[in-house]
Amino acid sequence: EPEVTQTPSHQVTQMGQEVILRCVPISNHLYFYWYRQILGQKVEFLVSFYNNEISEKSEIFDDQFSVERPDGSNFTLKIRSTKLEDSAMYFCASFGLSSYEQYFGPGTRLTVT
């Protein structure tokens, strides 16, 4: 069964540093998403991406965040200057038009110290 993959599984960084989280969505999917989940809390939407541009973003997705699809397979989330409160699990998801299901990756645990 096709799956969304994410790297790294765990990223530790110091406050103020830039991080890039990577995702490989399912190959024939057209919509891509980033969500985050602070420990013990619900999953929160960050941003969606379609046709090489952001289609929707939440208030969490401020100027410190950016997304990119640098090639035909990868989808990245960049946090320019990390803060302690950015510590969370970050999930990538993708969606095709053959069903309404968004497929989630296993997540990257980001720890900001």
Added chain:
Amino acid sequence: GESVGLHLPTLSVQEGDNSIINCAYSNSASDYFIWYKQESGKGPQFIIDIRSNMDKRQGQRVTVLLNKTVKHLSLQIAATQPGDSAVYFCAETLPNQAGTALIFGKGTTLSVSS
């Protein structure tokens, strides 16, 4: 045992019992609802979905009920197994937008003891 009514952050059941997990969604305009299962250290996994023009949908051992009047969604798991132990989230989406963002509700941690 089973639990109905308001959202509970945790639910403990015995193996073989039926489980009912409840969710109150936020937007009366939402027209598509999904239940996700999240096991420890993993991403959310799709279980079952339902559109707003339905009030019940059944899958294998799972049933989703939708009450639009009170904006309430429930997930019923029949003959609960230890492998069902996880956090369960409901999610909703707004209509008319393919690929729109999922809005997740608060999770319920289901613990199944054998």
